[in-house]
Each structure stands twice: as structure tokens, then as C-alpha cells.
Amino acid sequence: MNEQLLSKKVKDIPPSGIRKFFDVVKEMEDAISLGVGEPDFDTPWHIREEGIYSLEKGKTVYTSNAGLIELREEICHYLHRRFGLTYNPKTETLITVGGSEGIDLAFRAMINPGDEVLIPEPCFVSYKPCAVMAGGVAVPIPLKAENDFRLTKEELESYITPKTKILVLPFPNNPTGAIMTKKDLKNIVDVIIKHDLFVISDEIYAELTYEEEGHVSIASLPGMKERTLVLNGFSKAYAMTGWRMGYAVGPAPLIKVMTKVHQYAIMCAPTTSQYAAIEASRNGDEDVLRMRTAYDQRRRIMVKGFRDMGLDCFEPLGAFYVFPSIQKTGFSSEEFATQLLQQQKVAVIPGTAFGDSGEGFIRCSYAYSIDEIKVALERIEKFVKQYI
Numbered sequence: 345m346n347e348q349l350l351s352k353k354v355k356d357i358p359p360s361g362i363r364k365f366f367d368v369v370k371e372m373e374d375a376i377s378l379g380v381g382e383p384d385f386d387t388p389w390h391i392r393e394e395g396i397y398s399l400e401k402g403k404t405v406y407t408s409n410a411g412l413i414e415l416r417e418e419i420c421h422y423l424h425r426r427f428g429l430t431y432n433p434k435t436e437t438l439i440t441v442g443g444s445e446g447i448d449l450a451f452r453a454m455i456n457p458g459d460e461v462l463i464p465e466p467c468f469v470s471y472k473p474c475a476v477m478a479g480g481v482a483v484p485i486p487l488k489a490e491n492d493f494r495l496t497k498e499e500l501e502s503y504i505t506p507k508t509k510i511l512v513l514p515f516p517n518n519p520t521g522a523i524m525t526k527k528d529l530k531n532i533v534d535v536i537i538k539h540d541l542f543v544i545s546d547e548i549y550a551e552l553t554y555e556e557e558g559h560v561s562i563a564s565l566p567g568m569k570e571r572t573l574v575l576n577g578f579s580k581a582y583a584m585t586g587w588r589m590g591y592a593v594g595p596a597p598l599i600k601v602m603t604k605v606h607q608y609a610i611m612c613a614p615t616t617s618q619y620a621a622i623e624a625s626r627n628g629d630e631d632v633l634r635m636r637t638a639y640d641q642r643r644r645i646m647v648k649g650f651r652d653m654g655l656d657c658f659e660p661l662g663a664f665y666v667f668p669s670i671q672k673t674g675f676s677s678e679e680f681a682t683q684l685l686q687q688q689k690v691a692v693i694p695g696t697a698f699g700d701s702g703e704g705f706i707r708c709s710y711a712y713s714i715d716e717i718k719v720a721l722e723r724i725e726k727f728v729k730q731y732i
Contacts, residue, residue, distance in 0.1 A: 354477065360697065372689055376716055376719060376720045378708040381709055383583035388631040390627060391582060391628065398615070398619035398620070403616070404616070409611065410437065410438050411438065413433060427559065431594075440591055443579065444470055446577075447470055447471060450598075451474050451510075455475065455478040461481065461482050461483065461509065461511075461512060464484075464487050464512065466698035467519075467699060468546065469698060471512050489658060489669065494524055508539065513562060515547075519693065521643075523661045529562045537567055537571075542571050545562050545574050546575045550581070551580070551581035552581065554640050559662075570595055572594060573595075574592070577590030577591060578621050580664075581635075583635065587617040587620060589613065589617045639711070643660065645717055664710050665708065666710065670704065670706055672732045677705060
């Protein structure tokens with residue numbers, strides 16, 4: 345094929361920095377991976393059963409473009425019950441194919457060529473490519489370990505230009521595990537309103553926070569609902585990654601345009617998954633609590649393990665990742681991950697896979713059994729002790 349026929353914009357986007365370590369570890373005997381950002385739990389049985397039941401009943405036709413109204417209603421009940429958010433299920437709610445489709449739809453629905461999108465980094469790998477493919481200009485805001493990787497009003501203000509349209513708010517954060525408390529969010533609201541920014545708040549890890557306050561959505565703060573799109577889904581909280589179930593809630597005019605893109609590109613989210621998601625929203629609270637409790641125990645073990653081996657590691661209060669500094673070893677993030685995999689057969693993800701500000705760090709997931717985590721930490725310590 346003549347490569348001149350391919351989109352230069354897409355060709356120039358680098359591949360994900362995560363995947364190559366997955367590919368290597370799959371072919372390495374006795375290797376342990378701490379790289380997968382996926383729950384190690386099975387989807388709870390009552391949720392799977394609802395999906396199976398929908399198939400048995402022949403519920404296999406297209407749904408409306410926006411998704412089953414029963415699911416949209418349950419999501420709105422859930423958001424109000426858990427986070428104090430109020431949305432109209434008919435006009436302000438859209439069911440997407442995972443949270444990732446919501447990111448793509450939001451950018452395509454909002455960005456005109458040259459619009460700037462502020463993206464705090466380190467962050468999930470999809471924001472920047474999706475913004476670029478939609479014709480926008482991705483502007484990273486490097487977050488700092490000394491601030492626990494939270495976005496400050498000073499940092500936000502310093503990156504705003506006349507072309508800035510959107511702020512992505514990726515908290516709880518992948519890869520750092522950082523959160524934004526209600527106080528933190530209040531500190532940036534004045535800046536957002538002052539500059540008339542729109543916020544895309546990715547809250548896929550909302551249920552996985554480990555402080556008493558719990559997750560706070562910026563959309564719940566005064567003046568923010570009308571300028572915020574909340575993205576969420578079922579993958580992380582309910583261990584439903586393969587079901588590909590996400591959703592977006594926000595101002596009706598934006599949801600209408602996102603639905604139009606979704607209509608032409610996707611048609612509708614998987615019908616079977618939508619029926620399962622109704623059950624998850626309605627009766628899944630105990631499952632979420634059980635999994636969150638297990639993650640919290642693993643989180644503490646992993647943070648202590650890295651600190652005990654002499655690496656600096658701030659305490660992550662959300663998601664299921666730790667983001668220790670490996671600067672004391674003298675390796676770059678890429679070198680550390682490569683050498684660790686070769687010498688000790690443990691796969692971690694270089695911090696640079698999540699943006700340049702991730703240099704000097706690695707991401708380790710604790711969505712694994714405690715036994716696996718302990719073995720992995722022992723191997724990492726053997727490796728680290730050679731260099732510090």
C-alpha cells in the first residue's frame with residue numbers, strides 16, 4: 345500500500361508506551377506483571393447473570409442511540425445517590441462504548457481546529473491523541489510530586505491562553521493515584537469560571553478512593569454543572585472492563601452533539617452489556633465496597649514495600665496504582681522498566697508512557713493478589729538494591 349494514502353496526523357501519533365511491556369511479558373516464563381490497569385476480580389455473578397438472562401430472552405437488537413432509557417435512569421439515580429449530581433436521563437445522559445469512547449466523542453463534539461486543551465500530566469494515555477485527532481492542540485500541564493500530583497490554581501492559570509477551551513480533569517488519576525479533594529477543586533473553580541473554560545472530568549475511578557471524604561465531582565460545585573462533562577463507566581468499579589460500558593452526563597446541547605457523532609460512528613453501545621449495567625447500578629454497591637476494601641489493603645502493602653526498599657513513594661489515595669520515584673537508581677524510567685523486566689522478570693510501566701513529566705517514576709498496579717504483589721516487591725527490591 346502507498347503510505348501517502350494514510351493520515352499523516354494519525355501516523356505521527358506515537359503508539360501507547362504501555363503495550364510493548366505487555367507483549368514482552370506474555371512470552372516470558374515466570375514473569376510477573378504489575379502493568380495491567382484492570383481489576384483482577386471477575387464481574388460479580390449477579391451482573392453476569394443479568395447479561396446472560398438478556399441473551400436468553402433474545403434482547404439482542406439495537407437500543408436507542410443514547411442507550412436504554414432504563415439504564416440512563418439508573419445511572420442518574422446512582423450519580424445523585426453517590427455524588428449529589430442531578431441529570432436528566434433523557435437529555436443529559438449518553439451511554440458510550442467504555443469511558444474511552446466518551447473522551448473521543450467529547451473532543452470531536454467540542455473542538456474546532458486550533459483550540460487548546462489543557463491536560464494535566466502524568467495522565468491516561470488517550471487524552472492527548474484524541475484531542476489531536478479531533479483537530480485540537482494538546483497542552484500538557486506538568487504536575488509535581490511535591491504537590492501530590494494535584495493541579496493547583498497557579499499551575500492552571502499559567503497555562504491558559506486566549507485559545508484555551510477545555511480543561512481535562514483526570515482525577516482520581518491514572519497513573520499516579522492522586523485525587524482532588526473538595527478543597528482542591530474549589531481552589532481552581534474561580535480560575536475556570538474567570539477564563540470561561542469547559543471541563544471534561546474523567547471520573548472512571550470515582551468509586552476507588554480511600555479517604556473518608558470519598559470522591560467529589562467538580563460538577564457538584566456551584567457554577568460548574570453547566571460547564572462540566574462528567575465521564576464515568578463500569579470497567580473499574582464493577583470489574584467490567586470487557587463489557588465496554590461507559591457513560592457521559594452533561595449539558596444537553598453537548599450531549600446532543602456527542603450523540604450525533606456516536607450515532608454515525610457506533611450506533612449504540614452493546615445491548616447485552618447495557619442490561620448487565622442496569623443490574624450493576626441498581627444492586628452493585630456491596631460489590632464495589634468489597635473490591636475497594638481489597639484494593640486498599642494491597643495499596644498499603646505496596647506503598648510500604650517501595651518505601652522499605654528506599655524509594656520515595658507518595659501515598660496514592662485513588663484508583664489502583666502507585667507511582668514511586670526511581671530517580672535514586674540513576675536509571676531513566678524506560679531503562680528501569682527494561683532492566684527490571686530482563687533481570688527480575690517483573691513488568692512495570694515507565695512513567696513517561698503517561699507524559700514527559702512522568703520521567704523518573706514507574707507505574708505499578710495493585711490490581712493483583714497479595715501473594716503476587718509480595719513476590720513482585722521482593723524481586724524489585726533485589727534489583728533496586730544493586731543501584732542505591
